[in-house]
Amino acid sequence: MDAIRVVAFAGASNLPLWAGQEQGLFARHGIEVSVEITPNSRAMARDLFDGRFDLALTAVDNIVAYDEGQGEAELPGTADFVALFGVDDGMLNVMAQADVADLPALAGRKVAVDAMTTGFAFVLKEMLGHAGVAYRVHWVAVGGGAQRLGALTAGEQAATLLNTPLDLAAEAAGCRRLARANDVIGPYQGIVGAVRRGTVVSRRAALVGFMRGFRDSLAWLAAEPAGATALLQQRMRMAPAVASCAAAALLDPVRGIFRDLRVDEDGMRTVLALRSRYGVPARHLDDPLRYLDLSLRGEALG
Structure with missing residues (x-):
């Protein structure tokens, strides 16, 4: 072998x-x-x-x-x-705390990524750019999807980008699905x-x-x-x-x-x-x- x-x-x-x-x-x-x-x-x-x-x-x-x-x-x-x-x-979705109604509502809130300049950080930045808030959120580097899911469900950040099946785990924990990446940025x-x-x-x-x-x-x-x-x-x-x-x-x-x-x-x-x-x-x-x-x-x- x-x-x-x-x-x-x-x-x-x-x-x-x-x-x-x-x-x-x-x-x-x-x-x-x-x-x-x-x-x-x-x-x-x-x-x-x-x-x-x-x-x-x-x-x-x-x-x-x-x-x-x-x-x-x-x-x-x-x-x-x-x-x-x-x-x-990527099977990527923006998942957020239940009190976040949509992407523009993330202005002034903490948003989690793996690392600031790699992975899917630019996908989330582009999606928030379409919503007009890419430079109005507080970016936090948290780590991989499991770490970001944990931080989201613990209320430490307002939103993050999660792939499937982590998005479903977030949803089951009461988080809100705000947008699917492919619907905003196209093929990826x-x-x-x-x-x-x-x-x-x-x-x-x-x-x-x-x-x-x-x-x-x-x-x-x-x-x-x-x-x-x-x-x-x-x-x-x-x-x-x-x-x-x-x-x-x-x-x-x-x-x-x-x-x-x-x-x-x-x-x-x-x-x-x-x-x-x-x-x-x-x-x-x-x-x-x-x-x-x-x-x-x-x-x-x-």
């Missing part, structure tokens, strides 16, 4: 990992997968760069940010991250599987095996929605009704996890447009292929 060490954030992208582990779907392709949840994007970048993990399931914006020298964490060398396949469009590429470029060379066969197992896990989940619900109940301690809704959202053939591991080109262009607008130091970014190596996806699905 080839071992693949994965670092991920709490949320949607982990469901295929759990299914593949429990159903032996990675093992069919000679891969043993271990998974660790990262507290934030800064730790993710450092750990992936240092070789503690082979692959990260992370926002593609993080990959672009560090490759362009705009990441928040100090790395001991030049970042050489590259995305191999896509997982979802969210989570991807990413590695260091050297890993593509040194671990190519193992990465292809991992991607085949990931694909098989998605097929199993689509065929076994009750199994998906049970995994969410077990792994995320969700109530049965919330887990059932989360499984349905994650496995939706149109808006859910990408079953073909595609990277959405229009979504990538939105990522680059937002980073061109808000990233520091300022850069004009317009070439999605600079951050992608889709040759392994072709091999895995061929």
Whole structure:
């Protein structure tokens, strides 16, 4: 067995990992997968760069940010991250305290992000910009989705951006859904599987095996929605009704996890447009292929 060490954030992208582990779907392709949840994007970048993990399931914006020298964490060398396949469009929603009626009502309130200049921070900034309040809120860096969900439900911040199924957990706790990211900013590429470029060379066969197992896990989940619900109940301690809704959202053939591991080109262009607008130091970014190596996806699905 080839071992693949994965670092991920709490949320949607982990469901295929759990299914593949429990159903032996990675093992069919000679891969043993271990998974660790990262507290934030800064730790993710450092750990992936240092070789503690082979692959990260992370926002593609993080990959672009560090490759362009705009990441928040100090790395001991030049970042050489590259995305191999896509997982979802982010499945992002602005979730808020129950007393917040809409996005303009966030003026003067605390709004939580993972890190100020990476991840989905620019998505939320753009959404609040459309509402005219991007520069009238108090931004707070809290950490990954699980940390932001906890801070939101504890009343520490007024709003944050959460992916599915964390948005459903927030809603079940009494929080209000204010807006869906895609409805405001259009197509967006969210989570991807990413590695260091050297890993593509040194671990190519193992990465292809991992991607085949990931694909098989998605097929199993689509065929076994009750199994998906049970995994969410077990792994995320969700109530049965919330887990059932989360499984349905994650496995939706149109808006859910990408079953073909595609990277959405229009979504990538939105990522680059937002980073061109808000990233520091300022850069004009317009070439999605600079951050992608889709040759392994072709091999895995061929």
